[in-house]
Amino acid sequence: MTAPSARPRLFPLTWPLLLELLLGIGIGIIGTALAARLSDDSGAAFGIANQVFAALFVLFRVIGAGVSVAVTQALGAGRRDQADAVARAVVGASTWLGLAGALLALVAAGPLLAVVNTPPEVAPLARTLLQALAPALLLDALNATMSSVMRAHLRSREALVVVVAIQVVTLAVALLAMPHLGLVGYALACICGRGIGLGLHIALWRLRLDLRLRAADWWRLVRAPLATVLHIGIPGAAENISWRLAFMTSLAAVAQLGAHALATHAYTMQFLHVILMFSLAIGFAVEILVGHMIGAGELHAAHRLVRRSLALGFVVAFVVAGSFALAGPWLLARFTSDPEIIALGCTLLWWTVLLEPGRSFNLVVINALRATGDARYPVMAGAASMAIVLAGGSWFLGVYLGWGLVGVWIAYAADEWIRGLLMWRRWATLGWLPHARASHRKLRRAKAG
Numbered sequence: 001m002t003a004p005s006a007r008p009r010l011f012p013l014t015w016p017l018l019l020e021l022l023l024g025i026g027i028g029i030i031g032t033a034l035a036a037r038l039s040d041d042s043g044a045a046f047g048i049a050n051q052v053f054a055a056l057f058v059l060f061r062v063i064g065a066g067v068s069v070a071v072t073q074a075l076g077a078g079r080r081d082q083a084d085a086v087a088r089a090v091v092g093a094s095t096w097l098g099l100a101g102a103l104l105a106l107v108a109a110g111p112l113l114a115v116v117n118t119p120p121e122v123a124p125l126a127r128t129l130l131q132a133l134a135p136a137l138l139l140d141a142l143n144a145t146m147s148s149v150m151r152a153h154l155r156s157r158e159a160l161v162v163v164v165a166i167q168v169v170t171l172a173v174a175l176l177a178m179p180h181l182g183l184v185g186y187a188l189a190c191i192c193g194r195g196i197g198l199g200l201h202i203a204l205w206r207l208r209l210d211l212r213l214r215a216a217d218w219w220r221l222v223r224a225p226l227a228t229v230l231h232i233g234i235p236g237a238a239e240n241i242s243w244r245l246a247f248m249t250s251l252a253a254v255a256q257l258g259a260h261a262l263a264t265h266a267y268t269m270q271f272l273h274v275i276l277m278f279s280l281a282i283g284f285a286v287e288i289l290v291g292h293m294i295g296a297g298e299l300h301a302a303h304r305l306v307r308r309s310l311a312l313g314f315v316v317a318f319v320v321a322g323s324f325a326l327a328g329p330w331l332l333a334r335f336t337s338d339p340e341i342i343a344l345g346c347t348l349l350w351w352t353v354l355l356e357p358g359r360s361f362n363l364v365v366i367n368a369l370r371a372t373g374d375a376r377y378p379v380m381a382g383a384a385s386m387a388i389v390l391a392g393g394s395w396f397l398g399v400y401l402g403w404g405l406v407g408v409w410i411a412y413a414a415d416e417w418i419r420g421l422l423m424w425r426r427w428a429t430l431g432w433l434p435h436a437r438a439s440h441r442k443l444r445r446a447k448a449g
């Protein structure tokens with residue numbers, strides 16, 4: 001059994017998380033390019049099938065949003081036995097959720113693709129790819145859970161090694177298989193990479209965590225540990241679903257603006273995904289550290305950490321977004337030679353300089369609130385903003401008032417700032433404190449018993 005340092009620090013956790021996130025984006029971009037080489041229809045099918053795949057992955061948020069908090073709090077309280085019980089329980093739950101997602105991909109691929117208005121000429125390719133990716137959903141569920149447990153034990157570097165191995169194997173197999181098997185070759189690559197990742201996670205759990213899974217752990221559902229996870233996970237999943245629905249509604253507004261706007265939106269969003277990874281990595285690291293501190297009863301230290309991390313996230317978001325805005329003409333030229341798209345995309349990137357610092361409030365503070373056990377407030381406070389400002393504002397400003405994509409971006413920024421300031425108010429006024437104390441008391445009573 002390992003003994004992590006009593007005072008874990010932010011940076012050693014943040015940089016492996018950032019690399020993990022950037023690697024995931026990079027493989028997605030490469031996969032898109034490989035699919036586009038086959039044909040335009042293959043490229044379109046790849047994009048649509050992966051959107052549906054990502055939507056199915058929301059199922060795993062029910063477990064994923066809670067496992068890190070449950071394990072870190074138990075470790076912070078010195079309850080290694082409880083942390084191990086949670087880890088075993090979420091493996092079994094992930095198996096069942098992964099099987100459910102895989103079954104949906106297999107039997108409901110056609111209807112799911114119809115929901116996102118897949119063009120008839122693309123639908124057969126997209127359906128085949130989504131069905132071939134079904135086993136990858138099961139493997140993804142298990143890998144995501146086991147990686148979260150590794151990071152909760154402050155083993156971020158080992159978790160990064162697994163991610164690198166997954167992506168290297170995926171890329172190598174895709175390069176070999178896709179010219180011969182088409183999109184099915186990409187699915188095969190994903191299955192191979194994730195299979196290697198699962199094997200590495202099993203080995204690392206034994207070697208680094210001294211945690212050996214029993215046969216029953218792969219399928220058994222244990223009520224008590226899962227109740228702790230679901231207390232955090234269900235609100236976390238609800239928040240994620242609410243955001244996804246609001247964002248899809250905003251995309252429908254963009255579609256009303258025409259193909260030119262859709263292309264500009266698609267290109268600019270690629271850069272947004274990279275920009276937000278920096279704040280997201282800080283947010284994930286804060287969640288892990290705050291969970292340890294709450295378990296140990298170090299509430300003042302948790303408060304100081306969140307204030308410092310938020311300041312860091314704010315500065316990083318501003319600097320990274322500003323750098324992308326300055327490089328906008330060059331970056332957008334990598335995607336298109338249309339001067340109108342480049343000009344409008346550059347304008348949106350400058351609006352992103354305003355948007356991203358607001359988003360850092362959400363990515364840092366929401367994860368901190370969740371780590372204290374205050375999981376319901378973020379979804380309750382943010383749902384109205386997501387529905388009215390993000391979704392409704394995109395239509396009102398972008399379509400009704402005729403402000404186009406600039407109006408949509410203003411809606412994005414307003415939503416992030418409104419929700420972010422609500423979250424910061426919750427933290428600054430210590431609204432999370434009763435939840436943190438309750439979590440610590442529960443762990444202390446369990447330890448004494």
